[in-house]
Amino acid sequence: MNNVQLIARHFVKTVFRSNVFIPVFTVWLALIIYAAVTGYTTYIRENKVRAAYQKKARESWEANPDKHPHRMAHFGSFAFRMKHPLSMFESGMESYTGNAVYLEAHKQNTVNFSEAGFSTGLLRFGEISVAMLLQLVLPLILFFLGFGAVAQHRENGTLKILLSQGAGFRAIVWGNSIGLFSIGIIFLLPVLVSMLLVVAIQNQAIPNAGLLIRSVVIAGSALIFLWIVSVVAICVSTAGKTSAAALLQLLGIWLIWAIVLPKTLQAIGSYLHPAPAKIQFETAVEADLLKLGDSHNPDDEHYKKLKDSVLRANKVDSVQQLSFNYSGFQMQEGERMSARLYNEHLQRLYDIYDKQNNVSYNAAFIDPFISFKNIAMAFSGTDFTAYRHFQQQAESYRYNLAQTMNSLQMKYISNKKLGSNDKPYSIERSHWTTFPDFRYQYQDLRAIAKQQCIALLSLLSWLLSSLCCIYYTSGKAKAI
């Protein structure tokens, strides 16, 4: 064990002494600070703006005078998607998902105004976030610092000396891996500090965000990820014939893991499981809705039957004798059915998306970069399920709003038809203020952990295989 420590310490010392360490670390530090600061200010600014508009929307909702509740169902409300504080760390899919949705009766609107829609096309190159630097740039740096670790000793002939002095290959690979990993930790430090700062500042302000645990999971995965990268670098360096060959192999591995696979696999996923275009989706929804009946059409078959059964159940022979407002009841029924139908279609669409994404998710077992990326996105609240979580909340708020207004109509509006000169029916405005505003809840941690079990599992399996890799490589290694 002593040899391992010695070699690790020697590796770290050599890196520190080399003339590239300081400039590389300085650039790294500058990039991390830039990414963290822009990430954090974006988070603060966007959430401030969105909260302000949520409040504004609420104020004009509450400012409505006494009126018919169905007018309020159409007046509707908005849901603004709040960013999670850790989105400063990993921007994930946030830029590609919409940020605001108009919630009204009878209609599920799209979540609009994504950053991608406003992009000049530069977004295609990716965004600079702390996680992106960790996932793409740091492995490149570690490969660069580690490619010569063993291969160069072999080229210089110092490897023979090292071996003859009693250090086995196993100790050499272990020691260098630990050495490179320690360098990785040094590079990780500014990231950890920035995360710690966010936790310290925001944990009080947003107690339900699960900031501490999320950060711990991300930091832990980052450590495992860096360990895997370090081991790969050292093993390739040990197995490579020359240091040049080792470097080329490492660069190739980086290209495949970091750039080629993530993109190709997603393209394969969407090729294998084609999703319908919006127009096809909407046509299908409308066709099914028409089968259910049209709640606006007085002669509709379905609603005629509904009316008859309601009249029979209440033992009356006309709508006017009912103790509740019938058109409120009919709309409640219509909303219930159309919402269920729409959500079924949406679920089917999302099932297709899930199938597409599963190609990438499962590929985490052949690409540790994907495991780490998925974990980072999920625990930063910036992945697809986080977005769906928002969308579901918005939809259930919309549904609740429409149905509450329908209930108010059933309860307070008379069945009697108004003459053209009568004052229109209305109910008191206090009903508007008692209906609560939309409030976004972050995802439950257990749910995230469950969704990410493949990625977490794959990272652990990578950890295990890294140990196997060390034993295998050191068993096969040659001194010359």
Add this chain to the structure above:
Amino acid sequence: MYILLFRNFIRSRSVLVALMLFFTVGIISIIIGRQFLLKQEAAIESVTRFQQAHIERNTQFIKNDFGLLMYYLKFAYINKPAPIAALAIGQRDVNAAIQSFTIRGLEAQRYDTDLYNPYNLMTGNFDLSFVIVFLLPLLIIAFNFNLLSQEKESGTWPLVNVQANQPLGFILQKLSIRFVVVLSLLLSLLLLAKFIIGIPVDNAFAAYSIIAILYCIVWFGISFLIIAMQKNTSMNALLLLSAWAVFCLLIPGLVNNYITAKYAVPEAYSTLLKQRDGYHTKWDKNKDSTMQAFFSHYPEYRKYVWTKPAFNYLWFYAMQQLGDDEAREDSKAMQQKLVKRMLVSTRASLFFPVMHTQLQFSNIASAGLQQQLQYLDGTVYFHERLRHYFYPKVFGDSAVANEKWKMHVPEYFTADVRIRWLPLTLPLFIASLILYGAGVFVFKRNDLFK
């Protein structure tokens, strides 16, 4: 000599494998582009059919209330992709190509997004532009990184140095061989794309090809500059790959972050709110003032007498129009922000060939933000035309049956893409000149110090 060098290069197994691999990837990207195009065309076709069926059904349902009918009827406005869009999908996967509008408030309709899987958007499209902008430089790097250092490390360089009276000429010769190979690969991919997708050979296609070739020249220039520094093989590989990461990932990312932060678009949200409040609050406001505001916007409709009924469609569509009128200022401000974003990124891209190439590819294929903004502008005119066509029928309560519904087919938008050759090619020319000039300078200086 030249032919020998050429044979020597092309015979290498790894070169052949790399070429085959790249060729396959290129074809896959062309097929993906074609798939995208076909999907859009299928959607356009189904929207055409859908619109017809939709109008037929509603006109049967609502036979004698033009105002109510127009509450439901939707008319499609289509941003149809040209075939070349298959080579540069650009922003077209993010922005909806088909928007359907009722004559109600436009601002509540025109920002509706398409349905998509955000994971797909995040990883981006695997189109030919991606292959050319991101992957082709890697091939060029792989061909060039040991062009000189290998000769040095295997000990053949002194021989060459003695035999060739111009070592710089020898390097350029070797580079040119690789350039010819890459160029033929690129041209054959473009030719294949032309036939697989059916792209007409026009200005746009020519511009696309020329930009692609110039972009290759730039990357050969970067390679040449690094070769001229005469470092060892590992150092060259590392420097070239770092250059790739800096130009293809870091700098565009930094510029994008800067633009996003500097030109945030809260106007989008205020447009949304103003539209809703502008329309919905009119239900509780004085009807006369609503009508006066409407008539002062459109004096031509004053002839429809307003008799203050409890409800009619003249008043209803006037309320809808006021929602748009009150949101218009914010939506204009939003558009201006986006124009600003576009200008800044175009300006920044003048200095970075990678960004310039990507943005110009999208522009040529009319798949950029600029064309999207034109399309959004177009929706205003489309909606206005629609309203002015139907307003008299609604306000005059025409008979539904008298309208020729068959003629209401989807309308198409075509972006106005003018190819201005100088701003298109000059940044790449200048970058190449600087790179090759610097390369020659560095090489000569290194020779002097020896």
